Amino acid sequence: MDNIIRKYLIMTLFKYGYIFQVQMILRERFCHQRLPEKPVGMESQHKHLLELLRRTAVHGESNSVLIVGPRGSGKTMLLNCVLRELLEVKDVNKNVLPVHLNGLLQTDDRIALKEITRQLNLENVVGDKVFGSFAENLAFLLEALKKGDRSSSRPVLFILDEFDLFAHHKNQTLLYNLLDVSQSAQAPVAVIGLTCRLDVLELLEKRVKSRFSHRQIHLLSSLSFIQYLDNVRSQLSLPQDFPDTKFYDEWNDSIKTLCEDQLVVDVLQSHYNSSKDFRSLHLLLMLALSRVSASKPAIKPTDLLEASRVCMVDSKANILHGLSILELCLIIAMKHLNDIYEGEPFNFQMVHNEFKKFLQRKSHSIHNFDKPVVIKAFEHLQQLELIKSMDSSTAKIQKEYQLMKLLLDHSQIMEALQKYPQCPTDVKQWAMSAFG
Amino acid sequence: MAAQLQHLGYEDEKLQRVMERLPCRDVQASMLLALMGEQCSYPSIFIYGHRATGKSHVIHTLLKELELPYATVSCVECVSVGLLFEQVLLSLFGSDSASLLSRSPSLSDFVRVYKQLCVQASAKQTRYIVLDRAELLRDMEANLLPAFLRLQELVEDNVTVILLSEIVWDKFRPNTGCFEPLLLHFPDYSKGELQQILSEDSHPSYSPELYSAFINILLGVFYSVCRDLRELRHLAALHFSKFVEPLEQGKESDTHKLWRNIEPHLKKAMQTVYLREVSSVQWEQQLQMEEKEAGVVRGLSAHAHVELPYYSKFLLIAAYLASYNPARTDKRFFLKHHGKIKKTNFLKKHEKTSNHLLGPKPFPLDRLLAIFYSVVDSRVAPTASVFCQISSLVTLQLLNQVGHDDQLDAPKYKCAVSLDFILTISRCVYPMLYCPLVTDWNHCQTPASAAL
Numbered sequence: 081m082d083n084i085i086r087k088y089l090i091m092t093l094f095k096y097g098y099i100f101q102v103q104m105i106l107r108e109r110f111c112h113q114r115l116p117e118k119p120v121g122m123e124s125q126h127k128h129l130l131e132l133l134r135r136t137a138v139h140g141e142s143n144s145v146l147i148v149g150p151r152g153s154g155k156t157m158l159l160n161c162v163l164r165e166l167l168e169v170k171d172v173n174k175n176v177l178p179v180h181l182n183g184l185l186q187t188d189d190r191i192a193l194k195e196i197t198r199q200l201n202l203e204n205v206v207g208d209k210v211f212g213s214f215a216e217n218l219a220f221l222l223e224a225l226k227k228g229d230r231s232s233s234r235p236v237l238f239i240l241d242e243f244d245l246f247a248h249h250k251n252q253t254l255l256y257n258l259l260d261v262s263q264s265a266q267a268p269v270a271v272i273g274l275t276c277r278l279d280v281l282e283l284l285e286k287r288v289k290s291r292f293s294h295r296q297i298h299l300l301s302s303l304s305f306i307q308y309l310d311n312v313r314s315q316l317s318l319p320q321d322f323p324d325t326k327f328y329d330e331w332n333d334s335i336k337t338l339c340e341d342q343l344v345v346d347v348l349q350s351h352y353n354s355s356k357d358f359r360s361l362h363l364l365l366m367l368a369l370s371r372v373s374a375s376k377p378a379i380k381p382t383d384l385l386e387a388s389r390v391c392m393v394d395s396k397a398n399i400l401h402g403l404s405i406l407e408l409c410l411i412i413a414m415k416h417l418n419d420i421y422e423g424e425p426f427n428f429q430m431v432h433n434e435f436k437k438f439l440q441r442k443s444h445s446i447h448n449f450d451k452p453v454v455i456k457a458f459e460h461l462q463q464l465e466l467i468k469s470m471d472s473s474t475a476k477i478q479k480e481y482q483l484m485k486l487l488l489d490h491s492q493i494m495e496a497l498q499k500y501p502q503c504p505t506d507v508k509q510w511a512m513s514a515f516g
Numbered sequence: 517m518a519a520q521l522q523h524l525g526y527e528d529e530k531l532q533r534v535m536e537r538l539p540c541r542d543v544q545a546s547m548l549l550a551l552m553g554e555q556c557s558y559p560s561i562f563i564y565g566h567r568a569t570g571k572s573h574v575i576h577t578l579l580k581e582l583e584l585p586y587a588t589v590s591c592v593e594c595v596s597v598g599l600l601f602e603q604v605l606l607s608l609f610g611s612d613s614a615s616l617l618s619r620s621p622s623l624s625d626f627v628r629v630y631k632q633l634c635v636q637a638s639a640k641q642t643r644y645i646v647l648d649r650a651e652l653l654r655d656m657e658a659n660l661l662p663a664f665l666r667l668q669e670l671v672e673d674n675v676t677v678i679l680l681s682e683i684v685w686d687k688f689r690p691n692t693g694c695f696e697p698l699l700l701h702f703p704d705y706s707k708g709e710l711q712q713i714l715s716e717d718s719h720p721s722y723s724p725e726l727y728s729a730f731i732n733i734l735l736g737v738f739y740s741v742c743r744d745l746r747e748l749r750h751l752a753a754l755h756f757s758k759f760v761e762p763l764e765q766g767k768e769s770d771t772h773k774l775w776r777n778i779e780p781h782l783k784k785a786m787q788t789v790y791l792r793e794v795s796s797v798q799w800e801q802q803l804q805m806e807e808k809e810a811g812v813v814r815g816l817s818a819h820a821h822v823e824l825p826y827y828s829k830f831l832l833i834a835a836y837l838a839s840y841n842p843a844r845t846d847k848r849f850f851l852k853h854h855g856k857i858k859k860t861n862f863l864k865k866h867e868k869t870s871n872h873l874l875g876p877k878p879f880p881l882d883r884l885l886a887i888f889y890s891v892v893d894s895r896v897a898p899t900a901s902v903f904c905q906i907s908s909l910v911t912l913q914l915l916n917q918v919g920h921d922d923q924l925d926a927p928k929y930k931c932a933v934s935l936d937f938i939l940t941i942s943r944c945v946y947p948m949l950y951c952p953l954v955t956d957w958n959h960c961q962t963p964a965s966a967a968l
Binding site for chain 1: 566
């Protein structure tokens with residue numbers, strides 16, 4: 081008896097440790113802190129990009145390429161995988177200089193140039209020199225990278241994240257100069273841009289566009305639902321090198337049965353229908369993973385269902401749930417005004433008038449509040465951004481007469497009313513009546 | 517629930533203490549604890565919910581009690597981005613770190629300094645950056661919000677950014693999209709939960725049941741108007757002493773009678789303290805005084821205390837009449853012998869649209885003066901002092917000038933005050949004044965003129 085209890089205790093202790101490790105591994109995957117072994121569903125793009133960069137790194141050819149794909153489709157992941165594979169070769173590792181620029185951080189060409197100088201470790205070389213133009217500065221930097229025997233400069237990979245933001249800089253100087261260098265035979269550079277805008281080429285000036293090689297790699301996900309399910313299963317499974325084989329088998333089997341459960345398949349189908357990208361999948365799986373603990377060491381179908389519910393909820397409906405009765409009545413009055421006047425903007429006086437009509441004719445439970453109290457409720461709705469003023473200048477019109485519009489849909493309001501806690505019946509009936 | 521949280525490795529007593537300080541927020545706190553991980557956590561979390569639903573309270577309690585490294589910034593205080601960056605670096609890396617930033621740092625500088633400091637002090641635990649009132653980030657530089665959402669990627673460190681806001685995430689999303697954070701909702705408290713939380717503030721010398729009964733009464737009056745926990749606590753604190761006054765004086769002890777005593781005060785509070793017309797100090801003083809001594813409470817709204825000269829009052833009344841009556845009715849109201857006005861087709865169609873709903877209309881100066889002369893009860897010469905008073909009314913923003921400043925010979929004005937203000941003013945200029953205000957063709961007298 082003792083033995084059995086002791087064995088049970090040891091097992092739970094181990095399980096606790098294993099669950100901890102499982103959490104660690106899976107979280108690293110879902111929170112994007114570790115690159116996958118090889119990216120899923122992008123084999124041809126991977127090959128293409130690798131080939132291009134190898135030509136720059138090894139053979140000294142200059143190139144420019146744009147990786148285009150919607151948010152969360154894996155552009156940065158693809159690039160990082162390719163770079164990792166490229167830098168495995170020792171010669172390449174010693175020679176190639178990657179320079180990472182981001183459109184969100186380097187909002188100006190001057191800042192970008194300083195960042196390039198810093199990343200190339202040429203701050204000392206540049207020192208206090210003053211350059212006439214951007215082009216001169218860049219040429220100086222590239223000149224300084226020439227190898228000892230002055231035969232050729234080291235290859236530089238310029239990686240421009242959020243490429244479309246660079247196109248908004250003044251005169252697009254940075255882009256022009258980088259692409260110019262990639263066209264001329266000055267030094268072997270590769271310019272790799274990552275962007276989420278499919279129409280990014282429209283943003284470029286003519287002179288910049290002409291220097292670009294028009295090479296684009298598109299990451300438009302073409303996974304079928306079966307492939308998507310397979311992806312889910314592989315994302316949730318443990319890697320081969322997990323220390324305990326028994327636990328590894330148990331976990332992977334539970335994941336396999338999970339992915340065959342009809343409830344789970346339905347949840348994943350609805351997610352697949354709204355977006356196929358990796359990021360939203362990782363969000364869902366992260367929420368499901370957070371419910372795994374030592375006392376519950378497996379992911380159940382209900383976890384995924386709950387996670388899906390959290391992801392797909394209408395936030396405005398949640399906010400409507402927390403309004404006071406007076407504010408809810410004001411929203412219903414606005415809905416009636418919208419119905420009668422077909423979406424024309426209204427002001428506070430009109431809403432108050434509708435509300436008073438309701439109080440006179442139909443209400444039993446709502447107290448007749450003073451006008452300033454109703455104005456305070458109206459202003460609260462304005463602060464929550466459920467209603468918005470039509471014109472931006474608030475100077476000359478009294479606040480009761482400013483025209484507003486309602487930023488809620490008819491169906492949203494009706495649904496919120498159904499879920500509202502302890503809603504008085506006369507308010508509900510007023511909302512559902514056709515002519516206020 | 518404690519079993520659920522065991523895998524995080526926190527001690528049970530700490531968790532117990534944390535849960536005690538967060539009443540009615542167990543579900544949200546446990547969800548947050550489950551998401552916050554030691555090794556790595558999701559790059560950004562967005563928490564939304566109404567005011568006073570405990571968003572900042574829960575986050576700060578969790579971070580403080582469990583002694584996690586964090587930096588908290590309220591975006592209201594950050595008039596410039598530099599302040600935001602400084603505060604973050606100060607809290608995460610100590611006091612000499614902020615000096616590494618230049619005078620007006622850009623986001624690029626911030627990221628570079630952060631990376632530098634990270635190398636020196638590498639994180640074993642996840643760092644948290646909490647941004648309160650995050651809706652103000654939208655109005656700052658355009659790259660700030662997307663950059664903070666992916667800060668983990670940009671600085672290559674284990675950091676999570678938590679955004680707290682009242683506004684839903686749909687209104688934050690930039691045009692070209694951004695990294696979508698994890699969305700968490702903090703639901704509003706139900707009436708029972710509000711009762712439970714408010715009852716925790718009970719006064720030591722009275723029984724909790726009495727205080728609960730008091731809270732019940734308070735919620736009965738205010739719940740349909742306001743569900744904000746902070747406002748309700750403020751009102752409860754102000755009124756409890758008045759509530760127990762009969763008990764102290766030994767007069768009453770029945771809850772029902774105590775309720776009858778306090779109810780008119782609560783109703784009055786809704787018109788004054790709730791609207792911030794009077795400060796809480798003024799209100800407390802007023803509650804101290806006996807009923808017969810208490811005068812009218814001076815509120816903040818203009819109509820309580822603005823004193824105007826004699827002719828200015830008439831000018832303002834004339835302006836109100838000019839704004840809200842259509843011009844064709846002037847003949848009927850202000851001339852002794854007027855003819856009949858026929859209702860045209862246009863008027864029949866638009867009977868329902870009253871001027872009181874649409875707002876004041878602009879009128880020329882001549883019309884104002886014409887109505888003024890017929891309304892004032894003595895003979896007034898058109899001297900400069902009368903015209904001067906019109907300009908003063910514009911400066912006081914009781915009238916608005918419509919149109920361009922340099923139209924000198926025919927300026928147009930609009931009345932910018934409400935009916936209540938006009939009623940207060942016209943009460944002073946007794947003997948009376950027939951104040952015809954057209955609301956409806958069938959009812960040519962308003963309660964205003966009936967009262968006068």
